Each structure stands twice: as structure tokens, then as C-alpha cells.
Amino acid sequence: MRAQASPLDVSALRAHFPGLARMVAGRPAAFLDGPAGSQVPESVVFAMGRVMRDLAANTGGEFITSRGIDELVESAREAAAEFVGGTAREVAFGLNMTTLSFQLAHAVARTLAKGDEIVVTDLDHDANISPWLTVARDRELVVKRAPIRAADGTLDLDGLESLLGPRTKVVAFTLASNALGTVPPARRITDAAHRVGALAVADAVHFAPHRRLDRTAVGADAVLCSPYKFFGPHAGLLSIREDLAASLPVDRVRPASEEPPGHRFETGTPSFEALAGICAAIEYIAALGSGASRRERLDSAFARIEAHEAALSRRALARAAELPGARVHGITDPARLAERTPTFCMTFEGRTARSVSAALGERGVFTWWGHYYAIAVMEALQLQSSGGGLRAGFLHYNTLEEVDRLFEELADILR
Numbered sequence: 001m002r003a004q005a006s007p008l009d010v011s012a013l014r015a016h017f018p019g020l021a022r023m024v025a026g027r028p029a030a031f032l033d034g035p036a037g038s039q040v041p042e043s044v045v046f047a048m049g050r051v052m053r054d055l056a057a058n059t060g061g062e063f064i065t066s067r068g069i070d071e072l073v074e075s076a077r078e079a080a081a082e083f084v085g086g087t088a089r090e091v092a093f094g095l096n097m098t099t100l101s102f103q104l105a106h107a108v109a110r111t112l113a114k115g116d117e118i119v120v121t122d123l124d125h126d127a128n129i130s131p132w133l134t135v136a137r138d139r140e141l142v143v144k145r146a147p148i149r150a151a152d153g154t155l156d157l158d159g160l161e162s163l164l165g166p167r168t169k170v171v172a173f174t175l176a177s178n179a180l181g182t183v184p185p186a187r188r189i190t191d192a193a194h195r196v197g198a199l200a201v202a203d204a205v206h207f208a209p210h211r212r213l214d215r216t217a218v219g220a221d222a223v224l225c226s227p228y229k230f231f232g233p234h235a236g237l238l239s240i241r242e243d244l245a246a247s248l249p250v251d252r253v254r255p256a257s258e259e260p261p262g263h264r265f266e267t268g269t270p271s272f273e274a275l276a277g278i279c280a281a282i283e284y285i286a287a288l289g290s291g292a293s294r295r296e297r298l299d300s301a302f303a304r305i306e307a308h309e310a311a312l313s314r315r316a317l318a319r320a321a322e323l324p325g326a327r328v329h330g331i332t333d334p335a336r337l338a339e340r341t342p343t344f345c346m347t348f349e350g351r352t353a354r355s356v357s358a359a360l361g362e363r364g365v366f367t368w369w370g371h372y373y374a375i376a377v378m379e380a381l382q383l384q385s386s387g388g389g390l391r392a393g394f395l396h397y398n399t400l401e402e403v404d405r406l407f408e409e410l411a412d413i414l415r
């Protein structure tokens, strides 16, 4: 059941993030660079430091610190499963999303035959496109690209479905665009993939800090995300259907354990301190909600996050509409906020995204510029050759005042 969305106490939760206290030119910094990496709560920093200070050991030893690491790994799998959906046995930790995506693509490709087809989308970050292009080149597979509609930055679902057929083996798509914020209807895509017997692989990197993620509810066979986008450390996270994880021919060293199946994707010794940080980040998010179990608290936390972020989006779209010479690419209709995250790609008449982002940076407003590895999006919007867009990406710790400040600074810079 969907939890009631009571408001987030944003000023209280901001106190958990030491990074948010940074000042630039005598004013507090405004961190609108969340889609490239979020700020980190003190509890995450503490948990990581504690492992390095008190539990520096490897797994499987017959002594107390090693047993502590065994327990840590188990609880990290449990927390990650509650965060991404599926079970603890279906979780794999990695270096980052991109590395796990290449590993998954290589393993899946070994099961495919020449001429088999993979569908990717123009809405995706390149980390869910290039791995499939790479294996396709190596194994003579065919890659088809589902287009987006330039007018509102949404995925052309009829176009995607028209690409599917008996030879489609994988549909790789995103749960949310890191460039435009678009949130496509994931269930329609996974259902379409499964109707033709293909695997549905979802990139949840941009989605994860904004919406409640549940691989099984979405119907994906695998989802990938990055804890450093949801207030945790730099690492990657994969949730993959247990039978698929157990059967794929992944690269392994010989005595490596086959159990749990997700572990088959983990090569070498993981960053145990990152695992502790991931647990703490998930605990931080859960504590924003209410409920008896961590899963329920996560449900409730994301209902609150979504409501606050919708208010940020509504304000940003209204302010952008009043800014002469500025254009927001993607969904701009305030009635369609359920279809987007508060991530805004903007261009400006007569100014490059880079020059505007640099001017904002000097004033303490941190945005991004360029393609942000969403190269297919930039090409579809015909922005790639002019230096891409400026991205202002809000997270739950951002405020309405920061939205106003962005647009006041922009008005001044563009004047």
C-alpha cells in the first residue's frame, strides 16, 4: 500500500549533510549537481570510517574482525535488496554501474547467437548503450535504437515496441533519464520485452534517489544503480533475477563461491567500507519515512521525497517559463510531474551551457553542462554540436529557495 506523503522536514535533514554547509563567495553553495553525485550524510562517513578503523579484515576468517566483515556483507545484501527489490541472494556489489553493466552485457552475450537482437534506447546514459554495442560488435549481434520524441523528451513507446520480434533477446532501457528527468512507463517496456522472450535490463541510476525502486514490481530481470547518487559511497549495485544470476556465464576465478547467485558478479575483494556506507545510506533514507519495517519506512520516505521534489519541479518550471531566452528541454507541463524527476536540461539564446554553468559556479550554484554521457539524448535534441545543455538537478535536500536562487542568478547572468 502506498504510504501517506507527510512533508519532509528539509531544514532538519539538511543538518545531516556536512557538505551542504560549504560557502562560496560568502553565500551557501547550492548543490544542483545531484545527478552527477549526491552529498553524503555524516552517518555514511562514520560507517565507512568505522570499518576502516575497527574492522579492517577480509571475509571468511576464524577471528572476530573477519566475522564482523561477514556480518557486514550479509547486512549490506539485505539492505540493498530492500532498497532495489528482489532478495538478498540477487544482489551484487561492484565498482560502479558502468562496470557491472559491461559484465552483465558480456555474460548475456555469451548466451546469444549471431544475428540475435538487442534493443537500446535514445533516452539512456551511454553506460546502458555502449556495453551492448561492444558485445554486439564482438559477437555479430544486431543493436536497434528506440527513438525519443524531441518535443517532450519522452521515449517513443510505439517505436520501441515496433523494434521487438522473435530475435530480440535484450531490451535495455532507463527508469529515468539523467539528462531530461523523463520517467518512462517501465512496466509497459518490461511486459513488451517479456512477450517476445527477451530480458529487460533497467538502468536505475538516475531513478534511485527520486522514486521507490522495486525490480520485481517493475518486472525487470536486472536493474543497476549507483549508491553515490543516493547519498552513499562510490560503488555499483546490481539486482538480478536469481535463476538468471545462477546461469549466466560470468568471468570467475576458480575457487570463487557460486553462492549467493548475485555474488557470481563480484570479482575479487569488494570495498567493505563502501558496503558499510551503502547500508548507512539506505538507513538514512529509511529514517525519512515511518513504518514498522525498513521496507515500509523506505516506501514512506520515497512518498515524502516524491511530494517534495514535485514542489521543486513545479516551481522550477514556473520560473523557467518566465526567464527570457531560456528553454527547458523535456517535459514542461506541470500536470505531468509524475513523468519526470526534478532534473532540468536548459539552453540559452546566445550563450553556451558551459559559460552559463561556469558563471553559476562562481556564484556558488553548482550545475552541470554538456551531454552528461546521455549522448543519444543530446543527438536526438540536436544539442550535441552546440555544447549540450545546462543541467540543474535537484534532490530531496534542495529547497524552494534554491530553485528561486538558481533562476535569479540566471536572470542576472543572462541580462
Ligand SMILES: Cc1ncc(COP(=O)(O)O)c(C=O)c1O
Binding pocket: 035, 036, 096, 097, 098, 099, 125, 127, 128, 174, 176, 177, 178, 203, 204, 205, 206, 225, 226, 235, 236
Ligand atoms: C543514468 C545513469 N546511468 C549510468 C550512469 C553510470 O553510473 P556509474 O558512474 O556508477 O558507472 C550514470 C552516471 O552518471 C547515470 O546518470
